[in-house]
Amino acid sequence: MRLSSYFLPTLKNSPREADTISHRLMLRAGMIQQSSTGIYSWLPLGFKVLKRIEQIIREEQNAAGWNEMLMPTIQPAELWYKNNCYNDYGPEMLRITDRHKHNMLYGPTNEWQITDIFKKHIHSYKKLPSRLYHIQWKFRDEVRPRFGVMRGREFLMKDAYSFDIDRETAKINYNRQFMAYLRTFNRLGLKALPVNADSGLIGGKMNHEFVILADKGESEVFCQKDWLNADVNIDKFDYNENLQPVVDSYLKRYSATKARHDPVNCPIELGNLINLPCIEVGHIFYLGNKYSEPMGARVTCPNGRKKVVHMGSYGIGISRLVGAIVEAYNDKNGIVWPEKIAPFHLGLINLSVDDMTCRTASEDIYTKLCSAGVDILMDDSYYRPGVKLAIMDLIGLPWQIVVSPRHAVNKIVEIKNRRTGKREEISVEEVLTRFAPANQALT
RNA sequence: CGGGGUGUAGCGCAGCCUGGUAGCGCAUCUGCUUUGGGAGCAGGAAGUCGGCGGUUCGAAUCCGUCCACCCCGACCA
Structure with missing residues (x-):
């Protein structure tokens, strides 16, 4: 992509409305534009990141055995009448009335809807387990949206659901998602900690939050110190094997959210405990019969009797992740993207x-890298050098190749690593060998 | 939902107290100079001063009211 034809409205000053660092940087880098409180347009640069994250999540969900589908944003209110949920949900639910005076709503989540779909089509234990997910925009009319896209009212979410015959098999799917989450966040370049929220309860509801550490996180985690250096290298495992031992190996370390942490009964001695700011980016739940029972989602068992299915739901806040990653990866000059996203x-x-020498060299590199499949942004603008360098730092691409009159005559360019700031002068030919995907795992 | 704050050019802000023809920096447009960290000079364009109502000869400024947005708390992916 050429900068001259790319819609990238960067700002030198950040708008007054933004206070959080990631929010400011996303506005300044031309990634998003606020539409109203907690609702944003995604400009080309931000949209690209959103899609990259979405794709990694999609690949990992598929690998874990889930079926992608798509449910609508607008749901009929009748779905929520069970257990009085429609009334209980309160003002966080955005309610809409259509021209026929039907009560509709912009979905804040999809448990009722997915259960409705499941029960209409699945009637036998032989069809279980059933695994579905979708990636869709949700709306929760938060009392106070803030931190830009990290806590918006409209947000993009991956939500997956599982249906099983009993608690034990439901746990298998729960573990699959647990591992899928570790893999996903790993691929995103994030160190995500599973936070055990209800560690002591047996047989009851079970859920884990996944948080990433960030200096200005909106919540706090209490955990064992060795979590920080824990090996999250989980490349080698098989989803069809018993994942319980692996999951347990992660859960043996203590971790709790600020709200759940009990300093009196904490099993870890103080010297080994650490308290850090973090951002919640995912949440997995074992739901049991909470939705399947009132909805009548039952299957016929081998003995001919009907049984209510056991459900799980597993969410990742995709739009939130963009903000969270910027919050975690930035320096005084701007964003510093992890390479994968x-x-x-x-x-x-x-x-x-x-x-002309610079132009020829730039076009040459651009053409060759593009045809080698490298995704490049070439600054072919007439901005002054200082502006170009500042903008490139601001938008935080992992590598910069600088073609200048100083070196171009000698077929030399300068490359700079955005994260380390380390510069190196290399030949034009070497650029190709270094950055073409055949030689370096960039994608 | 409680508490605090802000709305003036695309962005950041001054002007308001003490009413009198709308200002500054950056961005943008034209020209010249400059060319490795958001340039310099000169010229230009760009505003129903958040909306509505009131006071006044006259309102960005004073009064009333509504709206939007931000921050702190309680609450959530």
């Missing part, structure tokens, strides 16, 4: 567009 893998800066 960067909107472009590298930025090619032609410092002097009028210089």
Whole structure:
């Protein structure tokens, strides 16, 4: 992509409305634009990141054995009449009346809807387990949205659901998602901690939050110190094996959210306990019969009797993740994207567009890397060098290639690693061998 | 939902107290100069001063009211 034809409205000053660092940077980098409180338009750069994250999540959900589908954003209110949920949900639910005076709502979550779909089609234990997920926008009319996309009212979420014959088999799916989450966050370049919320309860509801550590996180986690250096390298495992031992190996370490942490009964001695700010990015639940029972989601068992299915639901806040990642990865000059989710893998800066040598070299590199499948943003603008460098730092692409009159005559360019700031002068030929995907795992 | 704060050019802000023809920086447009960290000079364009009502000869400024947005708390992916 050429910067000259890319919609990238960067800002030198951040708008007054933004206070949180990730919010400011996302506005300044031209990623998002606020529409109203907690509701944003995603401009091309932000949209690209959103899609990258979405795709990694999708691949991992598929790998874990879930079926992708899509449920609507607008739901009929009748779905929520069970157990008086429609009334109990309160003002957080955005209620809509259509022209026929039917009560509708913009879905804050999809448990009722998915259960409705399940029960209409699945009637036998032989069809279990059943695993479905979708990636869709949700709306919760929060009392106070804040932190930009980290806590919006409209948000993109991956929500997966599982249906099983009993608690034990439901646990298998729960463990699958647990591992899928570790893999997903790992691929996103994030160190995510599963936070055991209800560690002591047996047979009751079970749920884990996944949080990433960030200096200005909105919540806090209490955990064992060795979590921080824990090996989250989970490349080698088989979803069809018994995952319980692996999951247990992660859960043996203590972790709790601020709200759930009990300093009196904490099993960890103080010296081994650490308290850190974090952001919640995922949540998995074993739901039991909470939705299946009132909805009448039952299957016929081998003995001919009907049985209410056991459900699980598993969410990842995708739009929130974008903000959370920016919150975790930035420096004084701007965003510093982890390579796997960067909107472009590298930025090619032609410092002097009028210089024919620079232009020829830039076009040459651009053409060759593009055809090699590298996703590049080339700054072919007439901005001054200082502006170009500042913008490239701001939008945080992992690598920068600088073509300047200083070096271009000698077929040399400068490459800079955005994270380390380390610069290196290499030949044009070497650029190709270094950044083409055949030689380096960039994608 | 309680408490605090802000609405003036695309962005950041001054002006308001003490009413009198709308200002500054950056961005943008034109020209010249400059060219490795958000340039310099000169010129230009751009505003129903959040909306409505009131006071006044005259309102960005004073009064009333409504709206939008931000921050702190309680609450959530």
